[in-house]
Amino acid sequence: xxxxxxxxxxxxxxxxxxxxxxxxxxxxxxxxxxxxxxxxxxxxxxxxxxxxxxxxxxxxxxxxxxxxxxxxxxxxxxxxxxxxxxxxxxxxxxxxxxxxxxxxxxxxxxxxxxxxxxxxxxxxxxxxxxxxxxxxxxxxxxxxxxxxxxxxxxxxxxxxxxxxxxxxxxxxxxxxxxxxxxxxxxxxx
Amino acid sequence: xxxxxxxxxxxxxxxxxxxxxxxxxxxxxxxxxxxxxxxxxxxxxxxxxxxxxxxxxxxxxxxxxxxxxxxxxxxxxxxxxxxxxxxxxxxxxxxxxxxxxxxxxxxxxxxxxxxxxxxxxxxxxxxxxxxxxxxxxxxxxxxxxxxxxxxxxxxxxxxxxxxxxxxxxxxxxxxxxxxxxxxxxxxxxxxxxxxxxxxxxxxxxxxxxxxxxxxxxxxxxxxxxxxxxxxxxxxxxxxxxxxxxxxxxxxxxxxxxxxxxxxxxxxxxxxxxxxxxxxxxxxxxxxxxxxxxxxxxxxxxxxxxxxxxxxxxxxxxxxxxxxxxxxxxxxxxxxxxxxxxxxxxxxxxxxxxxxxxxxxxxxxxxxxxxxxxxxxxxxxxxxxxxxxxxxxxxxxxxxxxxxxxxxxxxxxxxxxxxxxxxxxxxxxxxxxxxxxxxxxxxxxxxxxxxxxxxxxxxxxxxxxxxxxxxxxxxxxxxxxxxxxxxxxxxxxxxxxxxxxxxxxxxxxxxxxxxxxxxxxxxxxxxxxxxxxxxxxxxxxxxxxxxxxxxxxxxxxxxxxxxxxxxxxxxxxxxxxxxxxxxxxxxxxxxxxxxxxxxxxxxxxxxxxxxxxxxxxxxxxxxxxxxxxxxxxxxxxxxxxxxxxxxxxxxxxxxxxxxxxxxxxxxxxxxxxxxxxxxxxxxxxxxxxxxxxxxxxxxxxxxxxxxxxxxxxxxxxxxxxxxxxxxxxxxxxxxxxxxxxxxxxxxxxxxxxxxxxxxxxxx
Numbered sequence: 001x002x003x004x005x006x007x008x009x010x011x012x013x014x015x016x017x018x019x020x021x022x023x024x025x026x027x028x029x030x031x032x033x034x035x036x037x038x039x040x041x042x043x044x045x046x047x048x049x050x051x052x053x054x055x056x057x058x059x060x061x062x063x064x065x066x067x068x069x070x071x072x073x074x075x076x077x078x079x080x081x082x083x084x085x086x087x088x089x090x091x092x093x094x095x096x097x098x099x100x101x102x103x104x105x106x107x108x109x110x111x112x113x114x115x116x117x118x119x120x121x122x123x124x125x126x127x128x129x130x131x132x133x134x135x136x137x138x139x140x141x142x143x144x145x146x147x148x149x150x151x152x153x154x155x156x157x158x159x160x161x162x163x164x165x166x167x168x169x170x171x172x173x174x175x176x177x178x179x180x181x182x183x184x185x186x187x188x189x
Numbered sequence: 190x191x192x193x194x195x196x197x198x199x200x201x202x203x204x205x206x207x208x209x210x211x212x213x214x215x216x217x218x219x220x221x222x223x224x225x226x227x228x229x230x231x232x233x234x235x236x237x238x239x240x241x242x243x244x245x246x247x248x249x250x251x252x253x254x255x256x257x258x259x260x261x262x263x264x265x266x267x268x269x270x271x272x273x274x275x276x277x278x279x280x281x282x283x284x285x286x287x288x289x290x291x292x293x294x295x296x297x298x299x300x301x302x303x304x305x306x307x308x309x310x311x312x313x314x315x316x317x318x319x320x321x322x323x324x325x326x327x328x329x330x331x332x333x334x335x336x337x338x339x340x341x342x343x344x345x346x347x348x349x350x351x352x353x354x355x356x357x358x359x360x361x362x363x364x365x366x367x368x369x370x371x372x373x374x375x376x377x378x379x380x381x382x383x384x385x386x387x388x389x390x391x392x393x394x395x396x397x398x399x400x401x402x403x404x405x406x407x408x409x410x411x412x413x414x415x416x417x418x419x420x421x422x423x424x425x426x427x428x429x430x431x432x433x434x435x436x437x438x439x440x441x442x443x444x445x446x447x448x449x450x451x452x453x454x455x456x457x458x459x460x461x462x463x464x465x466x467x468x469x470x471x472x473x474x475x476x477x478x479x480x481x482x483x484x485x486x487x488x489x490x491x492x493x494x495x496x497x498x499x500x501x502x503x504x505x506x507x508x509x510x511x512x513x514x515x516x517x518x519x520x521x522x523x524x525x526x527x528x529x530x531x532x533x534x535x536x537x538x539x540x541x542x543x544x545x546x547x548x549x550x551x552x553x554x555x556x557x558x559x560x561x562x563x564x565x566x567x568x569x570x571x572x573x574x575x576x577x578x579x580x581x582x583x584x585x586x587x588x589x590x591x592x593x594x595x596x597x598x599x600x601x602x603x604x605x606x607x608x609x610x611x612x613x614x615x616x617x618x619x620x621x622x623x624x625x626x627x628x629x630x631x632x633x634x635x636x637x638x639x640x641x642x643x644x645x646x647x648x649x650x651x652x653x654x655x656x657x658x659x660x661x662x663x664x665x666x667x668x669x670x671x672x673x674x675x676x677x678x679x680x681x682x683x684x685x686x687x688x689x690x691x692x693x694x695x696x697x698x699x700x701x702x703x704x705x706x707x708x709x710x711x712x713x714x715x716x717x718x719x720x721x722x723x724x725x726x727x728x729x730x731x732x733x734x735x736x737x738x739x740x741x742x743x744x745x746x747x748x749x750x751x752x753x754x755x756x757x758x759x760x761x762x763x764x765x766x767x768x769x770x771x772x773x774x775x776x777x778x779x780x781x782x783x784x785x786x787x788x789x790x791x792x793x794x795x796x797x798x799x800x801x802x803x804x805x806x807x808x809x810x811x812x813x814x815x816x817x818x819x820x821x822x823x824x825x826x827x828x829x830x831x832x833x834x835x836x837x838x839x840x841x842x843x844x845x846x847x848x849x850x851x852x853x854x855x856x857x858x859x860x861x862x863x864x865x866x867x868x869x870x871x872x873x874x875x876x877x878x879x880x881x882x883x884x885x886x887x888x889x890x891x892x893x894x895x896x897x898x899x900x901x902x903x904x905x906x907x908x909x910x911x912x913x914x915x916x917x918x919x920x921x922x923x924x925x926x927x928x929x930x931x932x933x934x935x936x937x938x939x940x941x942x943x944x945x946x947x948x949x950x951x
Contacts, residue, residue: 024602025632025644028679028688035638036587038795061795093587105587163517163584165543167533173524174532177517178584180797 036100041159041181042090045077045147049084059181060094077157077185079125085147087127089115089159091179106161107143111135115142116160116172123155123185139170149187157183214257218277220285222249222265236264243766255824259863262903262910264319278905310657311666311703311717313760313773313815315339316393322386324899324914326946327432327441327462330386334412338815338831339396339773341850344930345379347437347467347939348479348508349546352382353929354396355775356811356835356849357409360726363399365413367500369554370403372605372631373576376728378931383504383550383576385483387430387443387460390417396815397758397775400699400721401653401668404627408721408754408779419454419489420447428950436918436942437477438537439464452490459484465539469937470924472535475512476542481505494560504550509541514935515583518797519886525935526887544583547597551575564615574605586638599637606630622656633727641734644679645727653699662707670699674724678731695724695751711765718757725749729783729804735794742792742799743785749806754779769819775812782809782839784846787884800886807841811849825862831855836879844881851877851892851928865902872897877928890933893925901946912948917941 040060047053057075079085093100106113110133117127126148132138159182164175222233222245229249237253245251256279263275265287277285315337317325325333331342331350341353354362359378364371366384374380386392393413400407420426427446433439440463447456462481466473485502513531516522525531556570579597586593611625629649635642653670674695681688703717732745758775785802792801813835821827833853837846857870877889901914922941926933 023632023646024604024634025646025679028644028681035590035593038587041795059795061793063792063794102587105589109585165583176515176583177521177797179795180518180520181795 036093036102036105037095038091038102038161038179039094040090040092040099041161041179042092043075043077043159043183044088044090045079046086047080047083048086048146057183058090058092059183075183077183079147079149079185079187081124081149081152081187081189083149085149087145087147089143089145091161103143107141110141110143111139112163112165112168113141113178114139114162114164114168114170114172114175115145116162117142117145118158118160119185120155120157122153123157124150124153124187125155125157125185126150133168135168139168152187152189154184154186157185159183214255216256216258216279217252217254217282218256218263218279218285219250219252219282220287221245222251222287224288233265237261244764257863260903260905261864310664311705311715312395312397312399312701312719313339313715313758313775314393314395316391319390322389322392323912323946323948324901324916326387326430326443326948327434327439327944328386330382330384330412330414333386334392334394336831336855337394338771338817338833338855339813340394340833341853341929343378343848344927344932346511346514346930346932347474347477348464349379349381351375351378351380352394352412353850354394354410354412355777355813356837356846357777360406361408361723363403363407363411365403365411366552367414367416367502367554368556368570369552369572369574370607370629372574372603372607373548373550374578374601374603376726379546380578381508383506383548384414385443385460385481385485385502385504386414387441387445387483388416388458388485388502389414391415396773397717397719397756399701400719401655401670401701402623402625404629404649404651405670405672405674405697405699405721406723408723408752408756408777416456416487419456419487420449421454422449424448424450426951428948431947432944434464434942434944436939437464437467437479438539439479447487452492454487454489454491456487457484458486463539466537468537468940470919470922470940471937472530473537474936475531475533475535475538476509476540476545477511478509478539478541480507480541495558497557498555500552500554502552505548507541507545507547510544510546510583511932511936512542512583514932515544518794518799519791520797522886522934531936543581543585545581547579547581549575549577561615566613568609568611568613570607570609570611572605572607574607575602576605577602582639593638597637598639599635599641601633601635601642603631603633619658619660620656621659622654624654626650626652639734641732642728643731645676646679647674647676649674664705666704667702668700672697672699672722676724676727678727680731691747693730693747697722697751697753711763713762714759715762716757716759718755721754721756723752723754725751725783725804732804735799742794742801744788744801744803746804749783749804750781752779752781752783752806767821769817771815771817773815775814777811778808779811780808781806807839809837809839809841809846811835811837811846825860827859827861829855829857829859839881842881845879847881847884848929849877849879851875851889863902864904865900867900868898870897870899871895874927887934889928890926893923893927895923895925896920906949909949909951912946912950914944914946916944916946918944 040058042058045055055077057077059075091102091106093102119125128146129140129142130146131141131144133141160177161179162172162175163178167174222230224230231245231247233245235243235251243251243253258280261277261279329350331352334340334352335342339355342350343353343358344350351358360376364382373383395411397410399411403411425448430443432441443460445458460483464479466475467477483504487500489498513533516525552574554572558566558568560566578601580599582598588594607629609627611623614622631647633645635644651670651672655668657666677690677692679690699721701719705713705715707713729749730745730747732743735742754777756777760773763770783804783806786805788801788803791798816832819827819829835850837849839846852875854873857868859866859868873894874892876892880889897918898920899914899916904911919941924937927938
């Protein structure tokens with residue numbers, strides 16, 4: 001009889017444990033507030049000799065944005081031949097309204113980041129980074145740049161945000177890629 | 190390195206001091222092995238300090254001749270029980286009898302899943318004995334199992350490895366820790382088993398469809414880890430393990446205390462392990478450290494016909510992910526592969542930076558048994574497991590909020606409750622058997638900045654029976670099981686963020702039938718055929734996201750059906766004093782095998798272009814053989830040869846299966862004298878040439894050969910046994926890459942390592 005009572009007590013304890021488990025899985029964690037996604041890379045291009053000549057081109061990750069406009073992923077820049085442009089690279093979070101600004105976070109971690117530009121051979125475009133981080137010695141970042149165009153032509157400009165924690169040395173090679181987007185650039189006379 | 194040299198000198202000193210004894214070598218040890226009933230046990234293996242081995246005769250008697258004077262440790266192992274060791278001083282011929290406790294019914298119940306309780310004996314089962322376990326202390330579980338023919342490990346750098354049986358792993362291999370199905374996030378190839386190997390005194394692997402007793406899913410096999418039986422008469426005892434390795438400057442300490450008072454038995458155990466950056470032949474692997482701390486405790490009470498047992502264990506580990514493996518996209522991966530060595534800095538440090546994994550696993554197990562007057566026995570086992578896995582990417586989240594910055598990018602928490610009720614019928618008229626039912630419920634909560642898998646709840650129930658008939662030279666057995674599984678997945682719509690759920694139900698039957706024929710005194714043949722099934726796992730159904738270290742984008746398919754396997758194996762075993770030989774041949778046909786198939790269309794994200802893999806099903810066939818021969822060809826010299834071959838073919842698309850183990854040949858020469866041994870091992874792994882096109886980024890690496898050596902001894906320290914083993918792994922410091930290591934894209938595998946292991950048992 002004592003044994004039987006024992007077994008009943010054990011079984012009751014077990015069933016109490018089974019019942020006490022909460023159904024945590026039904027509450028799905030909402031998107032983390034305060035976290036920003038990098039969805040969009042933009043170029044703000046200002047003609048150095050005409051402050052009114054400003055163009056924007058944006059590349060947006062269509063897997064992260066609800067119902068993107070069809071044109072969202074074919075950014076185009078129209079530049080004049082033999083001209084000089086001041087350029088800002090913009091990083092945005094378009095999952096929210098208004099758009100979140102990720103550029104500030106990248107600026108804060110400028111010692112870990114480098115923006116790399118590669119123009120296709122048919123494109124006469126030279127890119128010079130104009131900002132420096134606070135590494136010793138200071139290294140370029142690329143959030144602000146100067147584009148110098150040559151003769152007329154059309155090609156592609158690839159922009160990469162390289163993430164280089166503790167390995168930044170001025171070259172694009174170390175680290176991994178956080179953003180890798182391509183713009184079509186027309187240089188016309 | 191000075192400490193290492195000193196250690197070697199001490200070892201050599203001890204070695205030569207023992208030669209004082211070595212004059213007379215014509216003593217003998219005789220004795221009898223009996224069970225608690227007093228009957229002699231035929232077929233038990235008696236080994237003297239690990240090598241010289243005899244088998245008991247029909248009456249349980251044995252004799253070992255030509256023994257030199259000295260200190261020895263004599264061990265006795267039976268096919269059905271736990272090993273027993275005794276330390277003796279030989280200065281003349283002596284008699285040494287063993288009474289094996291595992292036949293006592295009261296102890297048998299405490300360790301429910303002990304090897305003698307093996308319900309299906311016609312499947313090939315291979316165990317690691319005490320000595321082999323000791324020689325692998327400090328290694329990960331996956332690594333230590335590689336010495337078993339047919340087993341490999343799939344690795345993600347040096348700190349993460351998981352076992353592969355006959356080419357299959359993760360959800361298709363069950364791991365049974367102290368009688369409980371290990372439930373974590375076992376689907377991921379970079380999710381290592383959350384188990385402290387030091388808690389196990391016996392590790393065995395059942396190769397084949399061993400799903401009847403332990404639930405569905407075990408299409409490839411079961412890895413069983415069992416603790417040592419609790420002491421019955423000792424007031425207090427225990428052991429302490431110390432391991433140091435030069436590579437990674439790894440150190441591990443593990444201690445255990447146990448005892449018995451007035452029918453109560455207790456045990457407390459703990460492990461600490463640290464390792465820093467591991468080194469290949471030429472360079473350090475930055476951020477590959479490990480910090481692990483585990484503890485466990487057992488309390489048991491038992492009387493002659495009933496008993497209770499409570500066990501709690503906690504595993505906690507932080508594992509660094511190699512810095513050079515971070516790739517943003519496929520271009521990064523190719524760039525990393527084309528470099529002769531990683532461009533990350535090569536230096537030693539214990540520091541673990543981002544990215545890393547942090548895993549905590551708690552297990553509470555309560556079990557109780559009651560033995561009826563007819564010798565039948567009823568058991569109830571309840572277990573609760575909580576597994577928390579946090580993964581921190583190399584990038585901090587884009588945020589200014591400190592709480593977001595400190596949070597992991599991916600976090601899984603899974604809680605599992607299992608309840609098992611089983612009845613062992615009494616052995617009667619040559620029949621024995623086990624009947625039971627089991628229930629499981631699991632809740633998984635995913636949190637994270639990146640989406641990977643959804644939340645879910647599942648309920649499962651199973652009912653089974655296994656019957657065995659043993660007469661004369663024959664053992665026949667058959668088992669049948671039915672399982673029902675209910676799965677509800679909670680998700681958010683990608684666009685509207687609206688929460689919805691999907692429910693799936695899976696149910697199926699598992700069956701197995703087998704026979705063993707003891708054709709002669711030293712020769713037996715076993716054959717088994719079985720069918721098992723596995724419901725698709727949640728990642729296969731719903732994964733959507735980037736595999737950071739593999740630069741791939743994976744997409745699940747919620748319409749997948751269950752897998753069904755038909756597994757047939759036949760094994761031959763020959764066992765004499767001089768020669769142990771075993772051959773196991775298997776054929777595993779799996780219909781609706783789920784795998785990630787490369788899509789033709791890549792996917793473009795803001796971080797670049799990724800190859801896309803979608804989960805799909807096909808009919809596949811895995812065939813292979815495992816062979817082992819241990820031949821004592823000269824006095825004290827033993828040659829140990831092991832071969833594992835796997836051939837895996839996708840019958841639906843007429844092509845090979847990707848990521849299958851390459852042919853492996855493991856040969857070792859061992860010399861044993863007094864209580865010491867020295868061995869030299871050569872492991873040859875061929876290049877994997879049977880791979881499907883367009884399913885991997887780069888061709889499989891070339892084959893390689895590794896030389897390992899070890900030297901060890903068993904000493905008497907007062908009344909206690911001290912085991913010492915000094916090994917050198919990758920003796921020639923070969924630079925190589927292994928096909929099953931996912932980090933072969935980025936770096937070489939490990940270079941030379943000097944390892945000193947000690948264990949004091951008191």
